[in-house]
Amino acid sequence: MNALSGVGVGSGIAAAKMLKMPDPLAPPSDEPLAADVESEHQRVQQALQLVADELNARAAAVGGEAQQVLEAAALMAQDPAILDDVRSRLESGSNAERATWDAYGSFRDMLTAMGGYMAERATDLEDVAQRVVARLRGVSAPGVPQSDEPFILIARDLAPADTATLDLEKTLALVTEDGGPTSHTAILARSKSLPAVVGVVGILGAASDGQLAVVDAKAGTVVLDPDAEAVATAGAEREVRLAAASAPITDGALADGTKVPLMANVGSAKDAPGAVELGAEGVGLFRTEFLFLGASSAPSIEEQTKAYTEVLQAFPGKKVVVRVLDAGADKPLAFLNDAHEENPALGLRGIRALRASEQVLRDQLTALAAAQAATDAELHVMAPMIADHEEAAYFVALGKELGLTSVGAMAEVPSIAVLADQVFEAADFVSIGTNDLTQYTMAADRQLGTVARFQDPWHPAVLRLVKLIGDAGARAGKSVGVCGEAAADPALAVVLVGLGATSLSMSASAIADVRAELLTVTLDEAKERAARALTANSAAEAREAAAG
Ligand code: PEP
Ligand code: MG
Numbered sequence: 259m260n261a262l263s264g265v266g267v268g269s270g271i272a273a274a275k276m277l278k279m280p281d282p283l284a285p286p287s288d289e290p291l292a293a294d295v296e297s298e299h300q301r302v303q304q305a306l307q308l309v310a311d312e313l314n315a316r317a318a319a320v321g322g323e324a325q326q327v328l329e330a331a332a333l334m335a336q337d338p339a340i341l342d343d344v345r346s347r348l349e350s351g352s353n354a355e356r357a358t359w360d361a362y363g364s365f366r367d368m369l370t371a372m373g374g375y376m377a378e379r380a381t382d383l384e385d386v387a388q389r390v391v392a393r394l395r396g397v398s399a400p401g402v403p404q405s406d407e408p409f410i411l412i413a414r415d416l417a418p419a420d421t422a423t424l425d426l427e428k429t430l431a432l433v434t435e436d437g438g439p440t441s442h443t444a445i446l447a448r449s450k451s452l453p454a455v456v457g458v459v460g461i462l463g464a465a466s467d468g469q470l471a472v473v474d475a476k477a478g479t480v481v482l483d484p485d486a487e488a489v490a491t492a493g494a495e496r497e498v499r500l501a502a503a504s505a506p507i508t509d510g511a512l513a514d515g516t517k518v519p520l521m522a523n524v525g526s527a528k529d530a531p532g533a534v535e536l537g538a539e540g541v542g543l544f545r546t547e548f549l550f551l552g553a554s555s556a557p558s559i560e561e562q563t564k565a566y567t568e569v570l571q572a573f574p575g576k577k578v579v580v581r582v583l584d585a586g587a588d589k590p591l592a593f594l595n596d597a598h599e600e601n602p603a604l605g606l607r608g609i610r611a612l613r614a615s616e617q618v619l620r621d622q623l624t625a626l627a628a629a630q631a632a633t634d635a636e637l638h639v640m641a642p643m644i645a646d647h648e649e650a651a652y653f654v655a656l657g658k659e660l661g662l663t664s665v666g667a668m669a670e671v672p673s674i675a676v677l678a679d680q681v682f683e684a685a686d687f688v689s690i691g692t693n694d695l696t697q698y699t700m701a702a703d704r705q706l707g708t709v710a711r712f713q714d715p716w717h718p719a720v721l722r723l724v725k726l727i728g729d730a731g732a733r734a735g736k737s738v739g740v741c742g743e744a745a746a747d748p749a750l751a752v753v754l755v756g757l758g759a760t761s762l763s764m765s766a767s768a769i770a771d772v773r774a775e776l777l778t779v780t781l782d783e784a785k786e787r788a789a790r791a792l793t794a795n796s797a798a799e800a801r802e803a804a805a806g
Contacts, residue, residue, distance in 0.1 A: 264461075265456050266454070266476055266479075268475050269453065269746075269747055269771050271473065272453050276467065277405055277467055279402060279420070295349055299344065327382070340358075340361050340365065358391055406428075408428050408430050410471055413435075433480050434458065437457055437707050439714075439743070448768065455479065510776055513780050521543075521579070523764060524766075536770065542577075546580060546584075550583070556615075576635055576636065577761075583622060608641070627662055630662065639666070641666075644685075645671045646677050647684055651684040666687035669723075671695075672723055675724070692724075693742040696720050717800065721788070724757045743764070753787050753804050755781070756788030757788045
């Protein structure tokens, strides 16, 4: 047994054979054509046909949006203009691989020059070219491997295009050499509830196709050639997880009946029905900036009222926590701040950017108040990146002036934890954004793979800050939510409750696992686990200590 570690994403465990995603092909050589043009042209024609058939077959199997992407790619493989171009290149002395590669290359350059939608298709063309050349070369095609057996996918990282063709029925876990907890792979793993370990340095060299492995997202490990006992344990844990996913939907609670509402993080009204179906008891974080990423001017009050009303209507009588626009760093909004900053994560962002454009903030609060009046949902509004009492008091006063009833602060900047007592004097509630709280506590950019191992909310420094907020919330008799990704990790969710979180909000797909885990502990047990994690020396030790 040989174990490699990285950053575990989400939860779950899987034992299966590994399949590696092949690296992109090396460009073909410039060797002149050694065979006759006619037979080489036929060989290319056959390769194109096989690739088109394969893409069409996969399109029919996957359905939905991915089907259209794959069918379009199949059409690209069958384009007669490509075959004509290949012929003239063969006639000029290029070998078959080079002729095909260059024919697609010039087609791709043409699309890129057209810009817009056509330019976006250039990447798909690149993928088709790689597949055809792989056929001619007799090697595995790049891209997501296909298998009739369940497998663990090993890749350098996954691009959005790869995820469209990933067969989720067969993919039991994802492991990447690069990437951090906010990479595309991590987002996919969370949204599909797949166990994943990212940033596993050395996995591409160590793993081979068909080799058995156990991927444990909770521990952040990939065990190669596991023994029979490890495989059996993984199988049993997987069964428990599957059972949790199909267990009846109940409100979030601990084993002793302590209520812990489980809410969903959403980015638009279209996320709402899915969240309700998965048992979300409300919305713990509505990221309103997702509606306006890419907008060049501030949205109108009417436009915003409509968008907020749609989300609130999906949760009659339920709590919906809306975050006002969180501009900056990973979520740029040009109309709030388009100045170049050396360190945007430490720049004019969150509440600071809104304060600098107060009319935008006033308009948003006005739209929220209108949506509150038009629906039966229980609206709570919070501001991102509040650093102290003064900022909290400013935001709460403005929210109340504009007609809102419950106005709070997000805890993402470590100073707010240190000053939690003061902040609760102003704010009606606090919701902890563990993604940014971890980034700022550990001084590790949440988007940077090289520092991914520091981006771990299990770190006792982060947990101690959560406890400061939890304790202050309890003293003030106010609610303390957690809406960062940490809430989606079932073992950590228990610890967060033990530290004083009164509700948890996460991607709706994570709710079933968290619900099942909470039901296994009493509040006293959650507090004991939290106490053990707080005294650990590292994130890894905190995980182990909490597990007991
Ligand atoms: C967070 O920082 O934890 C959070 C919930 O906000 P976002 O991920 O949108 O920055
Ligand atoms: Mg944040």
